[in-house]
Amino acid sequence: MYLAKPKQTYDEHIYAAYAAWKEITSAKHALIDEIAESLHVSSRRFLESSLLTVVLHDIGKMCVPFQEMMQVVLSGKVPDYQNNYRHELASFPYVLLGSAGLDKRDGKLCPLQGLEGLVVLGHHKSLTGKLSSFERESQKQGKLSWAPGGVEHALTLASDIFAKEGFCFPSVPQNETEFPFRLVSGYMVGALGKLYGKVSEHEPDRMAFALLKAILHYADWYGSAGESISYSPEMTAESLENDLRARCAEQNKAFSGFSAFQKKCGDCKTDLIAVAPTGSGKTEGSLLWAQNGFSAGKKLIYLLPTMVTANSLFLRLEAYFAGQKVGLTHSTAVLFKESELDNYLVDFGDVLRQKTFMYPVTVSTVDQLLFSGYNKGHWTLTESNAANSMIVIDEIHAYDPWTLGLICSSISHFSKFGARFMIMSATMPGYLKNLLGEYLPDAEIIEDTELLAKSRNHFSVHQGLIESALPDIRKAVASGKKVLVVVNSVFACQELARVLEDLSPICYHSKFIFDDRNKKEKFILEQGRSQDPCLVVATQVVEVSLDIDFDILFTECAPPDALVQRAGRVNRARRKSGTEVRIYRPSETSKKIYESLDAGLLERTMSVVLGEKADLTEADLISIVERVYEGCSVSDNQDFRQASDQYRKTQEKLMDVLDNPYSEEEEEVTRKVTYLQVPVIPLCFKEEVLALIPRERRRFEVKMPQWYVKKHRSETDGILFCDMEYDEMYGAGYLDESEIQLLV
Known part of the structure; x- marks a missing residue:
């Protein structure tokens, strides 16, 4: 009896994976048709290659090291994994031969010979050009030994499953491959290496690889779990x-x-x-x-x-x-x-x-x-x-x-x-x-x-800084209103909340640990559902976040689209009267935050809104956005152009199909930031965090600028701590007076 898992025979696993394969290929039939058409092959030809990866993905488990490891696990002991041999590496030669057989008999699936072999090779471990996931196997000099009759049995089972689909299994020799790593490394340098720098025109090949591997993952994971695949939602x-x-x-x-x-x-x-x-x-x-x-x-x-x-x-x-x-x-x-x-x-x-x-x-x-x-x-x-x-x-x-x-x-x-x-x-x-x-x-x-034709709030623009609004903020809270104050930096948010401390404000920004931020969000939502007055002092994180309906907004000037979003926090349901949005001159810190790519943006915004009427309709607000950004062209922006080309550069480097081993490439990011922020744990939580399991430690993380972390970092047991001021009401802050104004 050959084993695929400690409590699942090889035959049981392959048949379960085959059943899941039928489900997922049925669910993805439209995408299979799309990709087959882009490759100029039939859907049947694609399905042959896909089924090949499923029926042969675990043939490498027929090697002696793997079967012996299963027996050790069954006995209740812990195996020495250094004696194991990665089964996907051992499977590769057979999939490669099957792929060549399909190509010769039914025509090539795509220009890259052996795509199916790469799918199997990388279905558990990252697949990089240096084959770093198989370093242990690269050091093994001896021949790989195989369980007697195992390869023959696996190939017979694969042939039977192909016949069930009405396919003819390709000719694959039953010889036992003695040096799989040598064959794989030769393939990476040869067939795959020839593609280096030539992949930009092979988008369909990349998608073919992605779909073949995804279908194998579905078949392997759902087959192992014995679950049915729920693919598309039901709703009319x-x-x-x-x-x-x-x-x-x-x-x-x-x-x-x-x-x-x-x-x-x-x-x-x-x-x-x-x-x-x-x-x-x-x-x-x-x-x-x-x-x-x-x-x-x-x-x-x-x-x-x-x-x-x-x-x-x-x-x-x-x-x-x-x-x-x-x-x-x-x-x-x-x-x-x-x-x-x-x-x-x-x-x-x-x-x-x-x-x-x-x-x-x-x-x-x-x-x-x-x-x-x-x-x-x-x-x-x-x-x-x-x-x-x-x-x-x-x-x-x-x-x-x-x-x-x-x-x-x-x-x-x-x-x-x-x-x-x-x-x-x-x-x-x-x-x-x-x-x-x-x-x-x-x-x-x-x-x-x-x-768009309706107005829901009364707008007013004020030449003073938002600190000049403090008396009016107090008056609004005293009159029973739900008051939102939005500023453009964390430091300003903390300072205003402290000044208004006697009104029990909720200070809300990005620099809280998870549990504190989550408590604040829940409390804000509860306040929104009640009839009681409340005061929330927040940064721009409130623009597209909490679903709460305020009565009045006091805000620093921000880019026009951000102002519209902030105004959308007031009278959201359009059932109130007398609601207000008050806009104040931006601080110098605001300009550092918003004008790195567009100098004068906040002054242009102030100039446009100053000339507007009080009862702005939604269409008027969009018009303000249009006028402030008049003449702008995103497609001419350097960041936009570079980002549009970055995927091509990355995929050429990885020959479309390899996994990315680089975790900190400067250009391989989804958001550009003016300064890098690093997740750290405030030093004050050190004793509590050291007693937690690794997953629980994330609850105590907060992002701080890299330059600050370098000055105040410490590391214990591989955990990065950072010395800082931290308060559950006001969040993270800097230690030195000279640094505080830089908290944005």
């Missing part, structure tokens, strides 16, 4: 409407059906660019648009600019897709689920599935998609799941030119393989609309004209 326009009607009835709210804007979104069968003010029901409109693809087996991927917005939307979509798997992925997604959801047991074996968009619905920050272009992480799964999906990108205005360049490159790439995009924003100036139109030439543009 009728079910969504019934759900909304029932929710409104529970809350004693009237529901009069979908708005004209939402209906237009639901009627759109192409890519969509949507412009609608806060409170217009964009989320429901996006679901109406997305459900058009569900019947065709497409997933829903919802991308947002921040973790807070992703967390909030995740909770909403979990309710809309009750009983279906909804994923959440960003750097602290697991911590959020553990802290937020009652009785939520995080299945850490499923975390990877969420990171790679394997769930029917996934809410994520945009970074998770963008990193796949750098071949980072399990990029093949991310790419193949994003291809042929319904992808919503919200708050498109929130991205800098570098990130926008990567987004546009991704739109161009995934659109070729069946993905549809809905791009949304409350403010979308003409230059941005035109840019997106270049990448989505067939997109329909839908604007919520009904709400």
